[in-house]
Amino acid sequence: MLEFQFASLAAFCEMAPHGVYVWPTYGLGLLVLGGLTLANVRQHRRAIRMIQRNLERE
Amino acid sequence: MGWRWFHQWGSPRWFYERAGRWQLVCGWLALTLLIMGSLWGLALAPVDYQQGNSYRIIYLHVPVAFLAQALYAAMAVCAVVLFVWKMKLADVAMQSIAVMGLAFTALSLISGAVWGKPTWGTYWVWDARLTSMLILAFLYLGVIGLRAAIQDPDQAGKACGILVLVGVVNLPIIKYSVEWWNTLHQPASLKLTEKPAMPASMWIPLLVNIVGYYIAAVYLILGSMRAIVLERERRSAWVRELVSRA
Numbered sequence: 001m002l003e004f005q006f007a008s009l010a011a012f013c014e015m016a017p018h019g020v021y022v023w024p025t026y027g028l029g030l031l032v033l034g035g036l037t038l039a040n041v042r043q044h045r046r047a048i049r050m051i052q053r054n055l056e057r058e
Numbered sequence: 059m060g061w062r063w064f065h066q067w068g069s070p071r072w073f074y075e076r077a078g079r080w081q082l083v084c085g086w087l088a089l090t091l092l093i094m095g096s097l098w099g100l101a102l103a104p105v106d107y108q109q110g111n112s113y114r115i116i117y118l119h120v121p122v123a124f125l126a127q128a129l130y131a132a133m134a135v136c137a138v139v140l141f142v143w144k145m146k147l148a149d150v151a152m153q154s155i156a157v158m159g160l161a162f163t164a165l166s167l168i169s170g171a172v173w174g175k176p177t178w179g180t181y182w183v184w185d186a187r188l189t190s191m192l193i194l195a196f197l198y199l200g201v202i203g204l205r206a207a208i209q210d211p212d213q214a215g216k217a218c219g220i221l222v223l224v225g226v227v228n229l230p231i232i233k234y235s236v237e238w239w240n241t242l243h244q245p246a247s248l249k250l251t252e253k254p255a256m257p258a259s260m261w262i263p264l265l266v267n268i269v270g271y272y273i274a275a276v277y278l279i280l281g282s283m284r285a286i287v288l289e290r291e292r293r294s295a296w297v298r299e300l301v302s303r304a
Contacts, residue, residue: 002102012101018112018176025169026096029118032165033092033274036158040281047288051301054292 067147070287071296077280084277091270098263106260115173117264120247121271123166126194127232129159129275133201134226137219147283149215150290152222153205154282158275160198167191178242186235187243190228197225211290 006012015022066072099117106113133155139148170188171181182188201218208214236245247264248254254261291297 002098004101005103005105006101015100015111015114018110018114021112021172021176022100022114025115025118025172026100028168029122029165032161033278036161036278037281040278040285043282043285044288047285047292048301048304051288051292051297052304055298055302 068143068145070147070150070291071294073147074284074287074291077284081277081280081284084273084280088270088274088277091266092274095263095265095267095270099267103260103263104257109177112173112176115169116247117267119166119169119173120264121268122162122169123191124268125271125275126159126163126166126191127229128272129155129162130194130197130222130225130229133159133222137222140215140219146290147287149211149219150283150286151279152201152215152218153286154279156198156201156205156218157282158278160195160202162271162275163191163195163198167195183242185241185243186239187232187241190232190235193228194225194232197221197228200225 004012006015013019013023096117100114103114103117105111133152136148136152136155139145140152167188170191174183175181201221204221205214205218208217235241236243247256248261248268288297288301
C-alpha cells in the first residue's frame with residue numbers, strides 16, 4: 001500500500017501534468033501556517049516589551 | 059463531579075500558564091502529523107484515475123475547509139459562553155479564532171480555486187458551496203473589523219458575539235449547499251456515518267492531515283490567546299510579576 005507513486009524524484013517534482021497547481025498550493029499552505037506562527041511569537045514579544053516599558057516608566 | 063474544570067477557565071492566569079505547555083505539545087504533534095500526512099498524500103497515495111495528480115490538493119483543501127467551518131462554530135460557542143457566563147477568556151478566544159478562521163477560509167477558497175482550474179476548467183463559479191464559503195470569509199472579516207472599530211474591549215466583545223451568533227445561520231447553508239442546490243462542487247468526500255467512497259490508501263493520509271490541521275489550529279489559537287491575555291491583563295499583578303522576572 002505504501003509505494004512511491006512516481007517513476008523518479010524528478011517525476012514527483014513535475015507531478016505531470018498538475019505540478020504547477022499542486023506545489024504552489026502546498027507552498028501557500030506552508031506560508032500561512034508559518035506566517036501565523038511567526039505573527040503569534042511577535043505579538044507575544046511585543047506585549048511583553050510594552051508591559052516592561054510601562055513598568056520602567058512607573 | 060465538581061465544576062472546577064469549568065471555573066478555572068475564568069482565570070486568565072491559570073490559562074496563560076497551562077496554555078504554554080499545551081501549545082508545545084500541540085505544535086510538535088501537528089508538525090509531525092502534517093509532514094506525515096502531506097508526504098503520504100503527495101507521494102504515496104495512488105493517483106486518481108479521473109483527476110490525475112491535481113486531486114492531491116485535497117490533502118490540504120479538505121482539512122482547511124473543515125477547519126474554516128469548525129472554527130466558526132467554535133467562535134459561536136465562545137460567544138454563548140461570553141454572554142451566559144461573562145467569561146473573559148471566551149472573548150479572547152473569539153478574537154483569536156476570527157483571525158485563524160479567516161486565514162483557513164482564505165486558504166480553502168484559494169486551494170479550491172487552484173484545484174478547480176485543471177478539474178472544472180475554471181478558477182471560480184458562483185455555485186452555492188463556493189459562494190457560501192465566500193460569505194463565511196466575509197463574516198470572519200466583519201467580526202475582525204467590528205472589533206477593530208470599537209474602542210472599549212467589553213463593548214467590542216459583545217458586539218462581535220452578536221454578529222458571530224447571527225452568522226451561524228451560514229453554517230448549515232454551507233454544509234447542505236451541495237445537496238439543496240445543483241452545485242458544481244462535489245458532495246462530501248468524507249462522512250462520519252458512511253464508508254468513504256475512496257480506497258483506504260487515499261483516505262487514511264487525508265484523515266492524518268485533518269487531525270494534523272485541527273491540532274495546528276489549536277496550537278495557533280493558544281499562541282494568539284496567550285499574547286492577547288498578556289495585553290489585556292497588563293495591569294494585573296501576576297502579569298507585572300511575570301514580566302519583571304523575564
